[in-house]
Amino acid sequence: QSALTQPASVSGSPGQSITISCTGTNSDIGKYDLVSWYQQLPGKTPKLIIYEVTKRYFGVSNRFSGSKSANTASLTISGLQTEDEADYYCCSFGLATTFVFGTGTKVTVL
Amino acid sequence: QVQVVESGGGLVKPGGSLRLSCAASGFRVTDDYMNWIRQSPGKGLEWLAYISGSSDFATYADSVRGRFTISRDNADNSVSLEMTGLTVEDTAVYYCARGDYRFDPWGQGTSVAVSS
Numbered sequence A: 001q002s003a004l005t006q007p008a009s010v011s012g013s014p015g016q017s018i019t020i021s022c023t024g025t026n027s028d029i030g031k032y033d034l035v036s037w038y039q040q041l042p043g044k045t046p047k048l049i050i051y052e053v054t055k056r057y058f059g060v061s062n063r064f065s066g067s068k069s070a071n072t073a074s075l076t077i078s079g080l081q082t083e084d085e086a087d088y089y090c091c092s093f094g095l096a097t098t099f100v101f102g103t104g105t106k107v108t109v110l
Numbered sequence B: 001q002v003q004v005v006e007s008g009g010g011l012v013k014p015g016g017s018l019r020l021s022c023a024a025s026g027f028r029v030t031d032d033y034m035n036w037i038r039q040s041p042g043k044g045l046e047w048l049a050y051i052s053g054s055s056d057f058a059t060y061a062d063s064v065r066g067r068f069t070i071s072r073d074n075a076d077n078s079v080s081l082e083m084t085g086l087t088v089e090d091t092a093v094y095y096c097a098r099g100d101y102r103f104d105p106w107g108q109g110t111s112v113a114v115s116s
Helices: none
Strands: A009-012 A018-023 A035-040 A047-051 A064-069 A072-077 A086-093 A099-101 A105-109 B003-007 B010-012 B018-025 B034-039 B045-051 B058-060 B068-073 B078-083 B092-098 B110-114
Touching: A009 A018, A018 A086, A018 A105, A035 A064, A047 A064, A072 A086, A086 B045, A099 B045, B003 B092, B018 B034, B018 B092, B018 B110, B034 B068, B034 B078, B045 B068, B045 B078, B058 B068
Parallel strands: A009 A105, B010 B110
Antiparallel strands: A018 A072, A035 A047, A035 A086, A064 A072, A086 A099, A086 A105, B003 B018, B018 B078, B034 B045, B034 B092, B045 B058, B068 B078, B092 B110
16 A cells, blocks of 8 residues: 655744645545544654544644545644644555555644 | 553564564553554654454555564563564664554654664
């Protein structure tokens, strides 16, 4: 199964909103509401921030939100802060009961 | 505190084998699915395998199916990943993570380097 497609990088100024897209197929994102998002701060382990497309994990800021339309899931970060600089990965349940991650997006706060 | 700790990484020659372990604390590995995920140097995340907590049902990514085997030790409250036929493309940090449709927590990872 091929990796889900994410933009390599997204940037924004403090306070702005940015959206990261995650494009799959009708065998993964399009078929299941089982998309999760992970934040990986520099040199750190990935952390779960969104699961089942829209649900924020415990303790995650409400500045993070998830959505899905057809074969594309999205992560929106509103009120961008310097601490949001990290790599972000989407993940979806899919073909033959396996999972597939996205290619990853580096978020830069200008 | 719910956490997982990986161990067993190291340097191995191409064609060699290695067994990784993941010790769970704060929960029982029989309570949930357990996954192995890796990250090659400077690259993205790749899901590898999971095993059910209530049975021996396991699924693998195409890239490792037939070479890697995930297993669970209920008495030791741990899961393992037996890796055979290793190639340089298997060089990565290997993470263990709990969860069925969401992965949390993750361990700190254990590094595997495949080189002659």
